[in-house]
Amino acid sequence: MSFSDQVYQELAAVVGERYITRKDFILAGNRAKTPEMPVAHPSAECIVCPATTEEVAEIVSICLRHDLRYLACVTGCIPSAYASGPDTVFMHLKRMNHMEINVEDRYAIIEPGVRHVQLYPEVRKHGLSYAAAAVGPGGSPLVTYAVTGGDNHVQYGASRPCRYLLGVEMVTPEGEILRTGSLQTDSGWFCADSPGPSLRGLVRGYSGNNGKLGIITKCAIALDQCKGPAEIRREGISPHHKMFMDGDCSRVYVFNYENIQDVCDAMLALGEAEIAATVQKYFYLPLTLMMTDSANDFFKKWEYCKKTVPMPLVVHIATQSPEEREYEEKILFDIVHETKGTRIPRDLEMWWEEHMDYFMIVTRLQSVLRLGGSWFPCKASAESVQHMCDIGESISEFIYDFTDTGKIFDAPENYQIIPMEYSHFASSELLFMWDRFNPDGFKNMMEFMAASSATDAKYFYHGSTSSGYGPSAEKKGKLYSNAHIWMEQIQKAFDPRA
Amino acid sequence: MADLNKLRYTIESCNHCGQCKWLLPGRMSGWDFAAMCPIHEYYLFDAYSGQGMLNIAGEILSGKMSHHEDLAEMLYTCTACGACDINCKNVRDMEVLDTILELRRDCAEAGYLPEVRKTELEKVMNTHNIYGLPHEQRFSFLPEDFKDDPEADTVLFAGCSAYRHPETILAAIKILKAGGVKFRLLYEDEWCCGASLWRMGAHKEAEELIKRNVETFRAKGVKTIITACAECFGAFRGGYPRFVETEFRTLHITQVAAELLQQGKLLLRDDGEDMTVTYHDPCMLGRLSEEYVHWDGEIQSWGVHVPEKEWRRGEFGVYEPPREILRAIPGVKLQEMVRSYEEAWCCGHKGADIDGEFAAYTAGERRREAASVGAEVIVSCCPFCREALDSKDDYNLKYMDLTELLADNLREEGQV
Ligand SMILES: Cc1cc2nc3c(=O)[nH]c(=O)nc-3n(C[C@H](O)[C@H](O)[C@H](O)COP(=O)(O)OP(=O)(O)OC[C@H]3O[C@@H](n4cnc5c(N)ncnc54)[C@H](O)[C@@H]3O)c2cc1C
Ligand code: SF4
Ligand code: SF4
Numbered sequence: 001m002s003f004s005d006q007v008y009q010e011l012a013a014v015v016g017e018r019y020i021t022r023k024d025f026i027l028a029g030n031r032a033k034t035p036e037m038p039v040a041h042p043s044a045e046c047i048v049c050p051a052t053t054e055e056v057a058e059i060v061s062i063c064l065r066h067d068l069r070y071l072a073c074v075t076g077c078i079p080s081a082y083a084s085g086p087d088t089v090f091m092h093l094k095r096m097n098h099m100e101i102n103v104e105d106r107y108a109i110i111e112p113g114v115r116h117v118q119l120y121p122e123v124r125k126h127g128l129s130y131a132a133a134a135v136g137p138g139g140s141p142l143v144t145y146a147v148t149g150g151d152n153h154v155q156y157g158a159s160r161p162c163r164y165l166l167g168v169e170m171v172t173p174e175g176e177i178l179r180t181g182s183l184q185t186d187s188g189w190f191c192a193d194s195p196g197p198s199l200r201g202l203v204r205g206y207s208g209n210n211g212k213l214g215i216i217t218k219c220a221i222a223l224d225q226c227k228g229p230a231e232i233r234r235e236g237i238s239p240h241h242k243m244f245m246d247g248d249c250s251r252v253y254v255f256n257y258e259n260i261q262d263v264c265d266a267m268l269a270l271g272e273a274e275i276a277a278t279v280q281k282y283f284y285l286p287l288t289l290m291m292t293d294s295a296n297d298f299f300k301k302w303e304y305c306k307k308t309v310p311m312p313l314v315v316h317i318a319t320q321s322p323e324e325r326e327y328e329e330k331i332l333f334d335i336v337h338e339t340k341g342t343r344i345p346r347d348l349e350m351w352w353e354e355h356m357d358y359f360m361i362v363t364r365l366q367s368v369l370r371l372g373g374s375w376f377p378c379k380a381s382a383e384s385v386q387h388m389c390d391i392g393e394s395i396s397e398f399i400y401d402f403t404d405t406g407k408i409f410d411a412p413e414n415y416q417i418i419p420m421e422y423s424h425f426a427s428s429e430l431l432f433m434w435d436r437f438n439p440d441g442f443k444n445m446m447e448f449m450a451a452s453s454a455t456d457a458k459y460f461y462h463g464s465t466s467s468g469y470g471p472s473a474e475k476k477g478k479l480y481s482n483a484h485i486w487m488e489q490i491q492k493a494f495d496p497r498a
Numbered sequence: 499m500a501d502l503n504k505l506r507y508t509i510e511s512c513n514h515c516g517q518c519k520w521l522l523p524g525r526m527s528g529w530d531f532a533a534m535c536p537i538h539e540y541y542l543f544d545a546y547s548g549q550g551m552l553n554i555a556g557e558i559l560s561g562k563m564s565h566h567e568d569l570a571e572m573l574y575t576c577t578a579c580g581a582c583d584i585n586c587k588n589v590r591d592m593e594v595l596d597t598i599l600e601l602r603r604d605c606a607e608a609g610y611l612p613e614v615r616k617t618e619l620e621k622v623m624n625t626h627n628i629y630g631l632p633h634e635q636r637f638s639f640l641p642e643d644f645k646d647d648p649e650a651d652t653v654l655f656a657g658c659s660a661y662r663h664p665e666t667i668l669a670a671i672k673i674l675k676a677g678g679v680k681f682r683l684l685y686e687d688e689w690c691c692g693a694s695l696w697r698m699g700a701h702k703e704a705e706e707l708i709k710r711n712v713e714t715f716r717a718k719g720v721k722t723i724i725t726a727c728a729e730c731f732g733a734f735r736g737g738y739p740r741f742v743e744t745e746f747r748t749l750h751i752t753q754v755a756a757e758l759l760q761q762g763k764l765l766l767r768d769d770g771e772d773m774t775v776t777y778h779d780p781c782m783l784g785r786l787s788e789e790y791v792h793w794d795g796e797i798q799s800w801g802v803h804v805p806e807k808e809w810r811r812g813e814f815g816v817y818e819p820p821r822e823i824l825r826a827i828p829g830v831k832l833q834e835m836v837r838s839y840e841e842a843w844c845c846g847h848k849g850a851d852i853d854g855e856f857a858a859y860t861a862g863e864r865r866r867e868a869a870s871v872g873a874e875v876i877v878s879c880c881p882f883c884r885e886a887l888d889s890k891d892d893y894n895l896k897y898m899d900l901t902e903l904l905a906d907n908l909r910e911e912g913q914v
Contacts, residue, residue: 019542021543023568024563025545025554025563025566025568025569025572026543026545026546026550026572027545028545028550028553028554028557028563029543029544029545029546029547029549029550029553029554030544030545030553031553032512032514032552032553032556032557033510033556034512034513034514035510035511035512035513036513047543049542049543075514075515075516076514076516076544077513077514077515077516081514092542092543092544094542095542099529114529115520115532117520117521117522117523117526117532118526118528118529118532119529120523120526121526121527121528122528122529125528135515136515136516136517136520137516137517137520137521137522137523137526137532138515138516138517138519138520139515139516234524234525236524237812237813237815237817237839237840238522238524238584238585238587238588238811238812238813238840238841239587239588239589239811239813240813241522241523241524241525241588242524243523243524293809294591294803294806294807294809295591295800295801295802295803296802296803296806296807299800299802357523357524361523361526363517363522363523363588363589364588364589366515366517366589366590367589367590369511369513369515369589369590370589370590370591370801371800371801372507372511372799372800372801373510373511373512373513373801409800433800435799435800436510437798437799437800438799
């Protein structure tokens with residue numbers, strides 16, 4: 001069936017006339033091409049802004065009754081947040097923006113419309129913290145924790161955001177309201193799973209399902225103790241804001257390494273010593289971009305940065321006392337010495353020290369889009385530190401064909417490894433830029449993704465590319481992590497539209 | 499068509515990150531007061547935002563959409579406050595506000611200027627002021643014994659608000675006189691600054707008026723313009739250079755007064771009452787007041803601008819002088835709001851005649867924020883912010899104009 005006036009009236013009856021629109025110029029605000037995925041998105045038929053879980057459930061039921069697609073969105077910064085076909089009802093969840101912090105039991109209950117820029121300072125007021133994704137201030141923590149990727153840069157002593165997911169309230173593809181974990185037995189939000197198979201695990205999985213298995217309307221996430229002051233000292237005016245952690249208990253160090261195996265050894269040794277709040281082998285291209293004022297400025301700094309920090313290991317020490325900091329620093333320097341790292345010039349290091357928002361709400365990672373906006377991530381995966389480093393090493397097998405011929409930006413070492421759980425676990429991502437001024441730019445991007453997938457298949461690496469799950473998984477067979485196959489099967493079993 | 503094509507790079511660079519709608523982490527403080535775009539907060543749909551209007555501009559540019567009345571109404575509810583622009587520019591090389599303004603110009607040229615804007619345009623063209631009042635009454639508020647210095651190359655530009663709030667101009671005169679600044683007025687030669695025409699997209703008329711004003715300044719040998727109106731200030735600095743070369747310097751009265759205070763040329767009474775105030779940064783005095791620098795180059799691979807472009811990112815607006823003045827007045831305690839400096843929440847005034855409820859909501863939000871920091875008085879220095887924020891509600895909050903507040907606290911009387 002297709003969208004009709006009757007459907008519109010039914011939806012309007014659920015949310016009220018003020019919160020629904022079919023006006024074409026308003027629909028235009030949610031169908032534009034984005035530079036990283038320059039393909040036209042079909043227009044949604046209407047945009048509807050529900051305020052409660054019950055309203056979401058009613059909207060899903062209406063869509064099922066009329067055989068319409070529906071889609072949830074908060075910010076819309078990734079391509080899956082756009083309509084993919086005709087007859088789509090677009091649900092904007094921004095009115096669902098309540099939050100509650102349980103300081104004693106250290107968790108926050110959040111609705112989808114709560115943004116990082118709201119949740120982060122609130123939890124910090126209580127000496128607590130959580131890992132905010134790099135997407136920027138407007139991103140939804142609920143989406144990060146319950147729906148999409150979820151890696152971030154401040155989880156060394158902690159784990160992936162998905163492991164911090166507690167009770168979840170959602171509307172299933174059948175339009176039913178489901179509460180998982182301890183919520184199921186009316187015991188509160190504190191536990192992610194109740195007896196039986198892990199429903200949360202199925203819904204969340206490792207890499208998130210991008211909204212394919214229902215709409216999450218509320219969830220609780222566990223909070224960590226924050227290492228650092230409740231108040232962050234700030235200075236300056238945008239774009240030169242500076243944020244400072246407590247000088248006595250917090251330091252950022254950046255070291256450069258000659259090869260990835262030494263970085264791997266350093267990460268493992270740091271983990272064994274259980275020191276540091278953040279450890280990461282960071283992308284050198286964004287590292288440089290974040291220091292620049294414009295694309296022109298970037299090109300003035302890039303050669304210097306490329307030469308000085310081709311393989312940066314960033315370590316943030318954050319402790320409860322200056323003595324503890326000194327202790328951690330001593331161990332850190334010993335490890336760096338043993339693993340042949342060298343400290344980078346202080347001017348570059350200071351930049352990190354003064355831009356602590358990177359470690360909190362990583363707004364400035366958006367500056368990777370400063371070079372025209374066309375980028376893409378691949379090799380997004382998670383397993384052991386060694387495995388991530390092996391993936392990193394394999395990149396050199398195919399990347400030079402693309403960088404040397406100008407098909408993608410010449411930054412062959414631009415991958416990150418984020419160790420977590422004191423290096424018992426890690427994630428990786430290769431982020432590459434392609435030039436949208438080049439008529440073949442998009443084609444080059446697709447070719448690069450395919451080449452990346454091919455090395456994953458060759459070595460049975462867990463590194464995956466978002467557009468290559470299917471073919472690359474088939475080549476790898478059973479050895480490949482198969483969460484996405486499970487997800488598809490679950491979707492087939494439960495989603496009446498699948 | 500207007501020059502939307504020149505903004506294609508911006509239009510095609512938006513990745514829908516939403517940063518134009520939310521406070522930057524540099525100022526984050528909690529759940530409340532985290533939103534930055536008034537129209538997005540009120541109307542909710544993404545089309546009502548900098549991002550949304552870039553998307554609309556893209557469809558207009560490609561011919562997929564054309565202008566019509568409903569769209570025009572939407573475009574003109576935007577207060578053109580520029581919060582989206584400054585937030586986007588925190589990390590990107592994009593011209594969000596310029597695109598919105600160009601889209602309006604395109605809309606106006608397509609014949610869809612909303613009625614209220616059309617009326618405003620006619621008033622300015624016919625009477626040289628935005629209120630449609632007789633031109634000869636522009637300076638009728640001056641006391642009979644007022645004397646300026648006809649030889650001075652500094653002009654105090656009263657602005658159209660002199661009709662409604664002459665007390666602000668009288669206060670500015672008092673400050674300048676007390677500080678020993680030689681200045682003159684332009685009397686019947688002073689016409690509207692043209693800010694509203696430029697920002698509504700009436701390009702041709704704005705150009706005509708601005709050129710006429712600049713010629714007048716030249717003919718009178720004006721080297722410096724002082725204004726007590728944020729809108730005029732923002733227009734002289736951020737608008738005029740788009741239309742014509744300008745060689746004069748523009749100062750806001752708060753800049754002049756702060757300097758006079760620093761030099762010890764203004765003496766303040768110390769018997770004023772104690773009060774906790776908060777300062778509201780007017781958009782056109784703060785983030786939008788940087789000097790416009792014309793750029794007409796090429797954007798090449800990877801977004802490199804050739805020749806290199808000088809960006810206006812809101813960093814060098816007039817933020818400190820008003821605060822220095824407030825800190826100097828005995829008894830005044832300044833409390834900052836969360837959304838301050840370049841991240842100030844707009845007063846909503848420009849939406850008032852398009853959608854009164856929206857304007858009331860936006861101003862109400864600002865008053866709620868002011869009350870939340872314990873302020874008894876909200877101080878600003880823009881006649882339009884005054885009209886928006888000086889209202890009665892449950893917050894028990896007074897509005898004061900900074901120029902008037904300072905003048906009231908001067909110890910030595912000027913010779914008005
Ligand atoms: C520059 C940049 C950097 C990024 N860095 C990181 C990073 O470091 N770590 C990381 O984890 N991610 C990162 N991301 C991805 C992004 O952070 C996540 O996708 C994010 O959490 C999206 O939140 P959002 O509010 O923008 O969701 P949206 O873009 O609105 O939606 C994302 C997806 O979730 C679905 N969805 C939205 N709400 C719901 C809901 N309530 N229930 C079910 N499905 C829903 C949408 O349909 C869509 O498929 C980055 C993105 C960008 C553009
Ligand atoms: S206009 Fe700028 S800040 Fe807003 S969504 Fe687009 S890129 Fe992000
Ligand atoms: S100029 Fe102001 S009101 Fe208009 S879209 Fe930008 S932030 Fe919103």
